[in-house]
Amino acid sequence: MAQMNLLQAINNALDIAMAEDDSTLCFGEDVGHFGGVFRATSGLQEKYGKARCFNTPLAEQGIVGFANGLAAQGSRPVAEIQFADYIFPAFDQIVNESAKFRYRSGNEFNVGRLTIRTPYGGGIAGGLYHSQSPEAYFAHTPGLKIVVPRNPYQAKGLLLASIRDDNPVIFFEPKRLYRASVGEVPEDDYQLPIGKAEVISQGSDITLLGWGAQMEVIEKAAELAANEGISCELIDLRSILPWDVETVAQSVMKTGRLLISHEASITGGFAGEVAATIQDECFLHLESPIARVCGVDTPYPLSLEKEHMADHLKIFEAIKRSVHY
Amino acid sequence: MNARTHMPKKYPSGAEVHSPAFIDGHSVAIPILKILKEDGTLYPSADLPELDQAKAEKVYRAFAFHRVLDERMIAAQRQGRISFYMTALGEEATTVGGAAALEPQDMIMAQYREQGCLIYRGFSLEDFMNQMFSNEKDLGKGRQMPIHYGSNELNYMTISSPLGTQIPQAAGYAYGQKLQGKDAVTLCMFGEGAASEGDFHAGLNMAAVHQAPVIFFCRNNGYAISTPSDEQYVGNGIASRGVGYGMKTIRIDGNDVLAVMKAMQLARSYALEHQAPVLIEAMSYRLGAHSTSDDPSGYRSKEEEAKWQAHDPIARFKTWLINQKWWDDARDKTLYESLREEILAAVKVAEKVAKPPVEDLVTDVYDQVPKHLEKQLTDLKEHINKYPEAYPFTAGRF
Ligand SMILES: Cc1ncc(C[n+]2csc(CCOP(=O)(O)OP(=O)(O)O)c2C)c(N)n1
Numbered sequence: 001m002a003q004m005n006l007l008q009a010i011n012n013a014l015d016i017a018m019a020e021d022d023s024t025l026c027f028g029e030d031v032g033h034f035g036g037v038f039r040a041t042s043g044l045q046e047k048y049g050k051a052r053c054f055n056t057p058l059a060e061q062g063i064v065g066f067a068n069g070l071a072a073q074g075s076r077p078v079a080e081i082q083f084a085d086y087i088f089p090a091f092d093q094i095v096n097e098s099a100k101f102r103y104r105s106g107n108e109f110n111v112g113r114l115t116i117r118t119p120y121g122g123g124i125a126g127g128l129y130h131s132q133s134p135e136a137y138f139a140h141t142p143g144l145k146i147v148v149p150r151n152p153y154q155a156k157g158l159l160l161a162s163i164r165d166d167n168p169v170i171f172f173e174p175k176r177l178y179r180a181s182v183g184e185v186p187e188d189d190y191q192l193p194i195g196k197a198e199v200i201s202q203g204s205d206i207t208l209l210g211w212g213a214q215m216e217v218i219e220k221a222a223e224l225a226a227n228e229g230i231s232c233e234l235i236d237l238r239s240i241l242p243w244d245v246e247t248v249a250q251s252v253m254k255t256g257r258l259l260i261s262h263e264a265s266i267t268g269g270f271a272g273e274v275a276a277t278i279q280d281e282c283f284l285h286l287e288s289p290i291a292r293v294c295g296v297d298t299p300y301p302l303s304l305e306k307e308h309m310a311d312h313l314k315i316f317e318a319i320k321r322s323v324h325y
Numbered sequence: 326m327n328a329r330t331h332m333p334k335k336y337p338s339g340a341e342v343h344s345p346a347f348i349d350g351h352s353v354a355i356p357i358l359k360i361l362k363e364d365g366t367l368y369p370s371a372d373l374p375e376l377d378q379a380k381a382e383k384v385y386r387a388f389a390f391h392r393v394l395d396e397r398m399i400a401a402q403r404q405g406r407i408s409f410y411m412t413a414l415g416e417e418a419t420t421v422g423g424a425a426a427l428e429p430q431d432m433i434m435a436q437y438r439e440q441g442c443l444i445y446r447g448f449s450l451e452d453f454m455n456q457m458f459s460n461e462k463d464l465g466k467g468r469q470m471p472i473h474y475g476s477n478e479l480n481y482m483t484i485s486s487p488l489g490t491q492i493p494q495a496a497g498y499a500y501g502q503k504l505q506g507k508d509a510v511t512l513c514m515f516g517e518g519a520a521s522e523g524d525f526h527a528g529l530n531m532a533a534v535h536q537a538p539v540i541f542f543c544r545n546n547g548y549a550i551s552t553p554s555d556e557q558y559v560g561n562g563i564a565s566r567g568v569g570y571g572m573k574t575i576r577i578d579g580n581d582v583l584a585v586m587k588a589m590q591l592a593r594s595y596a597l598e599h600q601a602p603v604l605i606e607a608m609s610y611r612l613g614a615h616s617t618s619d620d621p622s623g624y625r626s627k628e629e630e631a632k633w634q635a636h637d638p639i640a641r642f643k644t645w646l647i648n649q650k651w652w653d654d655a656r657d658k659t660l661y662e663s664l665r666e667e668i669l670a671a672v673k674v675a676e677k678v679a680k681p682p683v684e685d686l687v688t689d690v691y692d693q694v695p696k697h698l699e700k701q702l703t704d705l706k707e708h709i710n711k712y713p714e715a716y717p718f719t720a721g722r723f
Contacts, residue, residue, distance in 0.1 A: 317711070
């Protein structure tokens with residue numbers, strides 16, 4: 001075991017993936033010698049050469065289109081989009097191409113080896129265009145897998161699973177935690193399952209569900225609740241698509257209550273999907289309406305970031321409302 | 326059907342050959358316009374822009390303001406007073422010179438490193454500061470990161486971080502100006518990195534096909550963050566692409582403000598007269614870091630940077646002004662000293678101005694605040710009242 005921050009864990013996973021398979025490539029804006037603006041790909045060009053780890057021209061549409069071509073050819077591209085806010089120029093390539101390659105060709109062709117990594121989320125004073133959490137747009141697209149780790153250990157295991165998965169995966173990295181989150185990470189190879197949620201701690205009064213950087217906020221809220229004698233069960237969804245209905249439903253049947261929290265705006269966010277499914281699965285077990293604590297329905301502002309965010313206090317208040325419904 | 330009768334008016338043409346002859350970007354040699362030498366003297370027989378003493382002094386004052394603003398704001402960022410900053414060190418001639426060749430009614434649609442245009446147009450020191458400190462007096466209401474300026478009054482479109490998006494928009498804006506018979510053009514500025522985006526290609530093609538009076542101005546400064554331009558494109562720079570899209574194109578020395586002004590003045594009159602687009606590629610160098618979040622020592626050498634120090638556009642222009650007897654060292658010293666004081670004082674004022682009120686969170690998402698946002702605001706206020714100490718900027722103000 002070694003102490004690693006989230007970036008080091010990602011770098012380590014990429015290193016393992018490139019070492020085991022010559023056809024694994026890492027590329028994107030500034031990804032080459034510089035190692036990416038966050039340094040997630042540091043040292044990889046030196047180790048595996050310029051042909052396998054390189055800078056691309058500044059064109060997200062080009063990066064993902066190129067990666068689609070590589071994946072269709074049988075290579076294993078791991079493409080970096082510098083910020084999740086800038087994934088939208090590649091939206092067409094992802095939604096119309098990556099997601100539909102296999103289906104439209106009757107499995108004659110596929111881009112299953114594609115992985116797109118991208119830093120997402122707020123809390124870094126990044127304003128409108130360096131703070132977005134766009135997972136819900138992609139969750140509306142059949143054919144993609146969407147994974148969001150919450151700490152270094154999860155990041156390494158889930159990234160290796162994503163790279164080896166035979167479907168296109170979008171891997172959202174919580175950039176607020178890149179250097180802030182440090183933990184024990186095994187140095188050797190391991191994988192964590194995609195599509196499986198993790199119950200982080202057991203509780204009896206309410207289930208709190210989230211993913212990525214939001215887990216930290218939810219944990220803080222659970223501590224406040226514990227001081228008031230409320231016992232929370234914490235679940236990290238880990239993958240948005242496919243998502244683990246069973247684990248969440250089992251928990252809600254036990255606690256009778258569910259609160260979902262994400263950073264993105266509430267309307268059309270993935271919490272809505274979870275709420276609809278769980279009320280379907282657990283209707284007779286629910287003791288209060290399923291609560292959603294999410295971002296305000298505005299773009300992500302700079303100066304009123306705190307007001308916009310689904311912070312621990314807003315979650316704490318919602319926990320109390322739910323429990324005392 | 327006979328293909329000939331359907332031949333477009335401007336069918337691609339050239340000499341007929343009977344053994345294959347490939348061409349590439351370098352087959353089209355692109356000259357570079359230089360007017361002012363490094364030593365502050367003119368190239369013999371160089372064609373000067375229209376520039377009288379008053380305008381020359383205005384350009385120089387904008388240069389000085391720019392240098393001091395950049396220097397002070399980097400320091401302010403290092404002291405933790407603002408979160409982020411971007412200098413245009415070494416590239417000031419492209420933006421100040423660009424704006425100086427325009428009329429106030431011309432729209433400017435920039436990328437982010439073009440504060441020189443705003444300085445020349447007279448964006449006030451207070452306005453700069455209020456934006457960077459995201460306070461309640463910021464014209465953009467504190468919503469965007471520092472350096473995302475915008476001013477309707479000064480015809481400077483508010484900056485959007487996603488690269489290249491302004492390029493097709495500029496084509497559309499200019500086309501609108503044309504349809505309405507406006508005596509105005511649009512200037513669209515971007516980096517050589519952004520010229521790789523799909524929006525660049527879409528924008529140039531739209532402008533060329535629909536003949537919009539837009540001046541596309543590429544600041545080719547050698548780097549897009551850490552990516553050097555030889556990993557950004559292959560071929561004869563960005564200018565060769567203008568040729569490909571069928572528009573009037575010129576390459577200039579971007580560190581020579583007289584060349585920038587000359588090319589821009591001609592581009593403006595061409596775009597107005599012919600109601601058609603022009604592409605300018607200004608060759609320069611990004612002397613500073615990409616932004617305060619970047620460390621260029623990770624991707625380039627000190628020697629390379631030092632080499633470019635010698636091409637400083639401001640020093641070159643200053644020598645020329647002094648040679649013209651339009652400027653002198655004593656006035657220079659006073660100017661820089663007073664600018665340093667003014668800017669420092671303005672920082673101190675702006676950082677004390679309150680943050681925007683909580684209502685600003687929900688306004689301007691739409692023209693009017695819809696019901697669902699009204700409800701979200703009411704709930705938020707109730708929550709803030711419960712935990713005033715957690716929301717120090719907005720608590721107690723409604
Ligand atoms: C669509 C998009 N992708 C990526 C980024 C991140 N980014 C910001 S600036 C930059 C480099 C831009 O270089 P260039 O256009 O050459 O301008 P310069 O910074 O050199 O002035 C990048 C990659 C962005 N803002 N927008």
